[in-house]
Amino acid sequence: MSGFILLEDGTRLDGELLGSGGDVTGEVVFNTSMTGYQEAVTDPSYAGQIITFTYPLIGNYGVSGDAMESERPQARGVIMREGKNGEDAATAEGGWLDWLRDCGIPAIGGIDTRALVRHIRDLGAMRGGIFPAELDESEARERVAAEPFMDGADFARTVTPDQPVEIDGAGPHVVGIDTGIKLSIIRQLKERGCRVTLLPCDTSAEDVLARDPDLVFLANGPGDPAALDYIVATVRELIGTRPVFGICLGHQLMCRAVGLQTYKLPFGHRGANHPVKDLTTGKIEITSQNHGFAVRAPDGTGRVESDEPVRWETDFGAAALSHVNLYDRTVEGLELLDVAGGTVQYHPEAGPGPHDSLYLFDRFLRRIEAAA
Secondary structure, eight states: OEEEEEETTSOEEEEEEEETOOOEEEEEEEEOOSSOHHHHHTOGGGTTEEEEEOSSEEOTTOBOGGGOSSSSOOSSEEEOSEEOOOOOSTTOOBOHHHHHHHHTOEEEESOOHHHHHHHHHHHOOEEEEEEETTSOHHHHHHHHHHSOOSTTOOOHHHHSOSSOEEEOOSSOEEEEEESSOOHHHHHHHHHTTOEEEEEETTOOHHHHHHTOOSEEEEOOOSSOGGGOHHHHHHHHHHBTTBOEEEETHHHHHHHHHTTOOEEEEEEEEEEEEEEEEETTTOOEEEEEEEEEEEEOOTTSOSOOOOOSOOEEEETTEEEEEEEEETTTOOEEEEEETTTTEEEESSBTTOSSSOOTTTHHHHHHHHHHHHHO
Protein backbone atom coordinates (compact mmCIF):
# COMPACT_ATOMS: atom_id res chain seq x y z
CA MET A 1 0.00 0.00 0.00
CA SER A 2 1.33 3.42 -0.95
CA GLY A 3 2.10 6.04 1.64
CA PHE A 4 4.07 9.20 2.25
CA ILE A 5 6.14 11.10 4.77
CA LEU A 6 5.27 14.71 5.49
CA LEU A 7 7.52 17.04 7.49
CA GLU A 8 6.38 20.17 9.25
CA ASP A 9 8.09 22.37 6.65
CA GLY A 10 5.95 20.79 3.91
CA THR A 11 8.57 18.37 2.56
CA ARG A 12 6.91 15.21 1.21
CA LEU A 13 8.45 11.86 0.21
CA ASP A 14 6.37 8.99 -1.19
CA GLY A 15 6.95 5.31 -0.57
CA GLU A 16 5.36 1.99 0.40
CA LEU A 17 3.72 1.42 3.77
CA LEU A 18 5.20 -1.50 5.71
CA GLY A 19 4.88 -2.65 9.30
CA SER A 20 1.40 -2.12 10.71
CA GLY A 21 0.46 0.11 7.79
CA GLY A 22 -1.05 2.74 10.06
CA ASP A 23 -0.24 6.43 10.34
CA VAL A 24 1.78 8.16 13.05
CA THR A 25 3.36 11.51 13.93
CA GLY A 26 6.46 12.37 15.96
CA GLU A 27 9.89 13.95 15.79
CA VAL A 28 11.72 12.63 12.70
CA VAL A 29 15.35 11.75 13.48
CA PHE A 30 18.02 9.56 11.88
CA ASN A 31 20.27 6.74 13.07
CA THR A 32 23.55 5.95 11.29
CA SER A 33 24.08 2.39 12.59
CA MET A 34 24.45 -0.41 10.03
CA THR A 35 22.89 -3.00 12.36
CA GLY A 36 20.88 -3.00 15.58
CA TYR A 37 17.56 -1.89 14.14
CA GLN A 38 15.55 -3.86 16.72
CA GLU A 39 17.64 -2.52 19.60
CA ALA A 40 17.08 1.02 18.33
CA VAL A 41 13.31 0.70 18.01
CA THR A 42 13.01 -0.77 21.53
CA ASP A 43 15.34 1.80 23.16
CA PRO A 44 13.21 4.01 25.47
CA SER A 45 15.32 7.01 24.45
CA TYR A 46 13.42 6.97 21.12
CA ALA A 47 10.01 7.52 22.75
CA GLY A 48 8.08 10.09 20.75
CA GLN A 49 10.29 9.76 17.67
CA ILE A 50 10.18 8.31 14.16
CA ILE A 51 13.53 6.74 13.21
CA THR A 52 15.05 7.14 9.76
CA PHE A 53 17.71 4.46 9.19
CA THR A 54 20.54 5.69 6.98
CA TYR A 55 21.77 2.19 6.10
CA PRO A 56 19.91 1.21 2.91
CA LEU A 57 18.89 -2.36 3.87
CA ILE A 58 17.10 -2.83 7.18
CA GLY A 59 15.80 -6.21 8.36
CA ASN A 60 18.36 -8.51 6.73
CA TYR A 61 18.97 -10.78 9.69
CA GLY A 62 15.61 -10.86 11.48
CA VAL A 63 14.62 -10.20 15.09
CA SER A 64 15.02 -12.01 18.41
CA GLY A 65 14.12 -11.69 22.06
CA ASP A 66 17.76 -11.13 22.99
CA ALA A 67 17.84 -7.92 20.92
CA MET A 68 15.14 -6.19 22.95
CA GLU A 69 16.24 -3.11 24.91
CA SER A 70 12.90 -2.85 26.71
CA GLU A 71 9.72 -4.89 26.93
CA ARG A 72 8.13 -3.28 23.88
CA PRO A 73 8.91 -1.00 20.93
CA GLN A 74 9.38 2.62 21.97
CA ALA A 75 9.86 4.47 18.67
CA ARG A 76 6.61 5.56 17.04
CA GLY A 77 7.56 4.71 13.48
CA VAL A 78 10.32 3.58 11.10
CA ILE A 79 11.54 5.04 7.79
CA MET A 80 13.75 2.91 5.47
CA ARG A 81 15.21 2.87 2.01
CA GLU A 82 14.45 -0.84 1.73
CA GLY A 83 12.83 -2.98 4.40
CA LYS A 84 13.64 -6.71 4.41
CA ASN A 85 11.90 -9.56 6.18
CA GLY A 86 14.86 -11.93 6.35
CA GLU A 87 15.65 -14.39 9.12
CA ASP A 88 19.25 -15.14 8.17
CA ALA A 89 20.85 -14.90 11.62
CA ALA A 90 21.21 -18.16 13.53
CA THR A 91 19.48 -16.51 16.50
CA ALA A 92 16.58 -15.06 14.47
CA GLU A 93 13.12 -15.80 15.82
CA GLY A 94 11.15 -13.97 13.15
CA GLY A 95 11.20 -11.42 10.36
CA TRP A 96 11.63 -7.66 10.88
CA LEU A 97 8.59 -6.54 8.90
CA ASP A 98 6.40 -9.21 10.49
CA TRP A 99 7.60 -8.05 13.92
CA LEU A 100 6.80 -4.39 13.16
CA ARG A 101 3.36 -5.44 11.98
CA ASP A 102 2.73 -7.60 15.06
CA CYS A 103 3.86 -4.77 17.35
CA GLY A 104 1.64 -2.22 15.61
CA ILE A 105 4.54 0.00 14.51
CA PRO A 106 3.92 2.00 11.29
CA ALA A 107 6.81 1.89 8.84
CA ILE A 108 7.52 3.04 5.30
CA GLY A 109 10.02 1.85 2.70
CA GLY A 110 11.10 2.98 -0.74
CA ILE A 111 12.14 6.36 0.67
CA ASP A 112 15.17 8.31 -0.53
CA THR A 113 16.62 8.28 2.97
CA ARG A 114 19.80 10.02 1.81
CA ALA A 115 17.75 13.02 0.68
CA LEU A 116 15.69 12.97 3.88
CA VAL A 117 18.75 12.82 6.13
CA ARG A 118 20.50 15.61 4.24
CA HIS A 119 17.36 17.70 4.68
CA ILE A 120 17.30 17.07 8.44
CA ARG A 121 21.02 17.78 8.70
CA ASP A 122 20.55 21.11 6.95
CA LEU A 123 17.41 22.25 8.78
CA GLY A 124 17.42 20.17 11.98
CA ALA A 125 15.22 17.40 13.32
CA MET A 126 11.56 18.34 12.98
CA ARG A 127 8.06 17.04 13.47
CA GLY A 128 6.62 14.81 10.78
CA GLY A 129 4.49 11.78 10.10
CA ILE A 130 3.91 8.61 8.09
CA PHE A 131 0.54 8.52 6.32
CA PRO A 132 -1.41 6.37 3.82
CA ALA A 133 -1.54 7.77 0.29
CA GLU A 134 -5.31 8.22 0.36
CA LEU A 135 -5.11 10.68 3.29
CA ASP A 136 -5.47 14.25 2.12
CA GLU A 137 -2.20 16.12 2.54
CA SER A 138 -3.93 19.04 4.26
CA GLU A 139 -5.20 16.70 6.99
CA ALA A 140 -1.74 15.18 7.35
CA ARG A 141 -0.33 18.69 7.73
CA GLU A 142 -2.80 19.41 10.54
CA ARG A 143 -1.85 16.22 12.34
CA VAL A 144 1.86 17.07 12.14
CA ALA A 145 1.20 20.61 13.39
CA ALA A 146 -0.70 19.20 16.38
CA GLU A 147 2.29 17.06 17.43
CA PRO A 148 3.96 18.57 20.56
CA PHE A 149 7.54 19.78 20.24
CA MET A 150 10.21 17.57 21.80
CA ASP A 151 11.69 20.74 23.33
CA GLY A 152 10.26 21.15 26.81
CA ALA A 153 8.59 17.72 26.77
CA ASP A 154 8.72 15.31 29.71
CA PHE A 155 8.81 11.87 28.10
CA ALA A 156 10.46 10.25 31.12
CA ARG A 157 7.08 9.69 32.75
CA THR A 158 5.97 7.66 29.70
CA VAL A 159 8.75 5.08 30.08
CA THR A 160 9.44 4.95 33.82
CA PRO A 161 8.17 1.93 35.84
CA ASP A 162 5.04 2.31 37.97
CA GLN A 163 6.63 0.43 40.87
CA PRO A 164 10.19 -0.32 42.05
CA VAL A 165 11.93 -3.17 40.23
CA GLU A 166 14.33 -5.41 42.19
CA ILE A 167 17.10 -7.41 40.50
CA ASP A 168 19.09 -9.73 42.77
CA GLY A 169 22.86 -9.68 43.04
CA ALA A 170 25.58 -10.23 45.65
CA GLY A 171 27.66 -7.16 44.86
CA PRO A 172 27.22 -3.41 45.30
CA HIS A 173 23.67 -2.12 45.52
CA VAL A 174 22.95 0.15 42.54
CA VAL A 175 19.77 2.19 42.89
CA GLY A 176 18.67 3.72 39.61
CA ILE A 177 16.29 6.59 38.93
CA ASP A 178 14.67 4.95 35.92
CA THR A 179 13.94 7.44 33.15
CA GLY A 180 14.00 4.70 30.51
CA ILE A 181 16.94 2.40 31.26
CA LYS A 182 18.07 -0.01 28.52
CA LEU A 183 18.15 -3.72 29.29
CA SER A 184 21.76 -3.90 28.09
CA ILE A 185 22.77 -1.50 30.90
CA ILE A 186 21.08 -3.78 33.41
CA ARG A 187 22.89 -6.76 31.88
CA GLN A 188 26.26 -5.05 32.30
CA LEU A 189 25.54 -4.33 35.96
CA LYS A 190 24.33 -7.90 36.55
CA GLU A 191 27.47 -9.33 34.90
CA ARG A 192 29.47 -7.43 37.51
CA GLY A 193 27.42 -8.91 40.33
CA CYS A 194 25.49 -5.77 41.22
CA ARG A 195 22.18 -5.81 42.99
CA VAL A 196 19.98 -3.37 41.10
CA THR A 197 16.89 -1.48 42.23
CA LEU A 198 15.08 0.66 39.69
CA LEU A 199 12.78 3.40 40.99
CA PRO A 200 10.16 5.56 39.24
CA CYS A 201 11.54 8.84 37.96
CA ASP A 202 9.54 10.93 40.46
CA THR A 203 11.02 9.14 43.50
CA SER A 204 12.27 11.53 46.18
CA ALA A 205 15.87 11.70 47.40
CA GLU A 206 14.66 10.49 50.81
CA ASP A 207 13.18 7.35 49.26
CA VAL A 208 16.32 6.72 47.21
CA LEU A 209 18.52 6.93 50.32
CA ALA A 210 16.10 4.70 52.24
CA ARG A 211 17.20 1.91 49.88
CA ASP A 212 20.78 2.28 51.22
CA PRO A 213 22.49 2.42 47.80
CA ASP A 214 26.20 1.98 47.29
CA LEU A 215 25.74 3.92 44.04
CA VAL A 216 22.95 6.06 42.62
CA PHE A 217 22.59 5.58 38.88
CA LEU A 218 20.92 8.06 36.53
CA ALA A 219 19.63 6.25 33.46
CA ASN A 220 19.27 7.11 29.80
CA GLY A 221 15.88 8.16 28.49
CA PRO A 222 13.89 10.38 26.11
CA GLY A 223 12.96 14.02 25.94
CA ASP A 224 14.31 17.37 27.08
CA PRO A 225 16.37 17.37 30.31
CA ALA A 226 15.27 20.97 30.92
CA ALA A 227 11.72 19.62 31.42
CA LEU A 228 12.85 17.36 34.27
CA ASP A 229 13.65 19.86 37.00
CA TYR A 230 11.88 17.65 39.53
CA ILE A 231 14.52 14.96 38.90
CA VAL A 232 17.33 17.53 38.90
CA ALA A 233 16.19 18.73 42.34
CA THR A 234 16.32 15.12 43.60
CA VAL A 235 19.81 14.62 42.16
CA ARG A 236 21.03 17.81 43.88
CA GLU A 237 19.96 16.32 47.21
CA LEU A 238 21.77 13.05 46.45
CA ILE A 239 25.13 14.39 45.26
CA GLY A 240 27.65 14.10 48.08
CA THR A 241 25.61 11.56 50.06
CA ARG A 242 26.44 8.63 47.78
CA PRO A 243 28.44 8.19 44.56
CA VAL A 244 26.23 9.33 41.67
CA PHE A 245 26.83 8.37 38.04
CA GLY A 246 24.80 9.02 34.91
CA ILE A 247 24.62 7.86 31.29
CA CYS A 248 23.05 9.83 28.40
CA LEU A 249 19.98 11.63 29.80
CA GLY A 250 21.45 10.84 33.22
CA HIS A 251 24.59 12.74 32.19
CA GLN A 252 22.50 15.75 31.23
CA LEU A 253 20.48 15.66 34.47
CA MET A 254 23.63 15.34 36.57
CA CYS A 255 25.25 18.26 34.77
CA ARG A 256 22.16 20.40 35.29
CA ALA A 257 22.19 19.41 38.96
CA VAL A 258 25.73 20.77 39.42
CA GLY A 259 24.86 24.07 37.70
CA LEU A 260 25.54 23.50 34.00
CA GLN A 261 22.98 24.05 31.24
CA THR A 262 21.69 21.91 28.37
CA TYR A 263 20.56 22.77 24.84
CA LYS A 264 19.06 21.01 21.85
CA LEU A 265 21.39 19.80 19.10
CA PRO A 266 20.36 20.54 15.49
CA PHE A 267 19.89 16.86 14.59
CA GLY A 268 21.33 14.96 17.54
CA HIS A 269 23.83 12.13 17.83
CA ARG A 270 22.31 8.76 16.97
CA GLY A 271 24.39 5.83 15.77
CA ALA A 272 27.16 3.38 16.66
CA ASN A 273 30.09 5.16 15.02
CA HIS A 274 30.77 8.37 16.98
CA PRO A 275 34.40 9.04 18.00
CA VAL A 276 34.92 10.25 21.57
CA LYS A 277 38.22 11.04 23.29
CA ASP A 278 38.71 9.93 26.89
CA LEU A 279 40.75 12.84 28.23
CA THR A 280 41.94 10.88 31.26
CA THR A 281 43.73 8.27 29.12
CA GLY A 282 44.09 10.00 25.74
CA LYS A 283 42.39 7.08 24.02
CA ILE A 284 39.78 7.53 21.30
CA GLU A 285 36.71 5.30 21.47
CA ILE A 286 34.12 4.53 18.82
CA THR A 287 30.85 4.91 20.68
CA SER A 288 27.13 4.24 20.48
CA GLN A 289 25.01 7.37 20.96
CA ASN A 290 21.35 8.32 21.06
CA HIS A 291 20.47 11.82 22.22
CA GLY A 292 19.09 15.09 20.90
CA PHE A 293 20.35 17.38 23.68
CA ALA A 294 23.82 18.24 24.98
CA VAL A 295 25.55 20.04 27.87
CA ARG A 296 26.95 23.55 27.54
CA ALA A 297 30.45 24.28 28.79
CA PRO A 298 30.58 26.85 31.62
CA ASP A 299 31.55 29.59 29.15
CA GLY A 300 28.11 29.18 27.55
CA THR A 301 29.32 27.57 24.32
CA GLY A 302 28.36 24.16 23.02
CA ARG A 303 31.93 23.36 22.01
CA VAL A 304 35.04 22.37 23.98
CA GLU A 305 38.25 23.16 22.14
CA SER A 306 40.70 21.69 24.66
CA ASP A 307 41.87 18.08 24.62
CA GLU A 308 42.94 18.39 28.24
CA PRO A 309 40.79 17.39 31.26
CA VAL A 310 40.15 21.06 32.03
CA ARG A 311 38.68 21.90 35.42
CA TRP A 312 35.42 23.73 35.93
CA GLU A 313 33.86 25.06 39.12
CA THR A 314 30.36 23.75 39.83
CA ASP A 315 27.83 24.06 42.63
CA PHE A 316 29.47 20.99 44.20
CA GLY A 317 33.11 21.99 43.87
CA ALA A 318 35.60 21.25 41.13
CA ALA A 319 34.79 19.07 38.14
CA ALA A 320 36.90 17.91 35.21
CA LEU A 321 35.85 17.43 31.61
CA SER A 322 36.51 13.73 31.05
CA HIS A 323 35.29 13.06 27.47
CA VAL A 324 34.80 15.15 24.33
CA ASN A 325 33.04 14.33 21.05
CA LEU A 326 35.47 14.53 18.13
CA TYR A 327 32.72 15.22 15.57
CA ASP A 328 31.48 18.49 17.01
CA ARG A 329 33.50 19.00 20.23
CA THR A 330 30.47 18.65 22.50
CA VAL A 331 30.77 17.66 26.17
CA GLU A 332 30.68 13.85 26.49
CA GLY A 333 31.64 13.30 30.12
CA LEU A 334 32.22 14.96 33.47
CA GLU A 335 33.99 13.83 36.64
CA LEU A 336 33.27 15.46 39.99
CA LEU A 337 36.48 15.92 41.96
CA ASP A 338 35.32 16.98 45.44
CA VAL A 339 32.51 14.43 45.74
CA ALA A 340 32.07 11.00 44.16
CA GLY A 341 30.32 11.29 40.82
CA GLY A 342 30.71 11.23 37.09
CA THR A 343 28.89 10.99 33.79
CA VAL A 344 29.17 10.01 30.15
CA GLN A 345 26.87 11.18 27.37
CA TYR A 346 27.27 8.08 25.19
CA HIS A 347 26.32 4.45 25.83
CA PRO A 348 29.20 2.32 27.19
CA GLU A 349 26.94 -0.76 27.16
CA ALA A 350 26.71 -0.28 23.35
CA GLY A 351 23.51 -2.14 22.70
CA PRO A 352 24.01 -2.16 19.75
CA GLY A 353 27.49 -1.06 18.82
CA PRO A 354 31.20 -1.22 19.64
CA HIS A 355 32.54 -2.45 22.97
CA ASP A 356 35.28 0.15 23.32
CA SER A 357 33.68 1.76 26.37
CA LEU A 358 32.64 -1.20 28.52
CA TYR A 359 35.52 -0.34 30.87
CA LEU A 360 33.43 2.55 32.19
CA PHE A 361 31.24 0.20 34.21
CA ASP A 362 34.36 -1.12 35.95
CA ARG A 363 35.59 2.45 36.47
CA PHE A 364 32.28 3.38 38.10
CA LEU A 365 32.46 0.39 40.44
CA ARG A 366 36.08 1.14 41.41
CA ARG A 367 34.96 4.62 42.41
CA ILE A 368 32.39 3.04 44.72
CA GLU A 369 35.21 1.20 46.47
CA ALA A 370 37.28 4.38 46.69
CA ALA A 371 34.37 6.29 48.20
CA ALA A 372 33.60 3.59 50.79
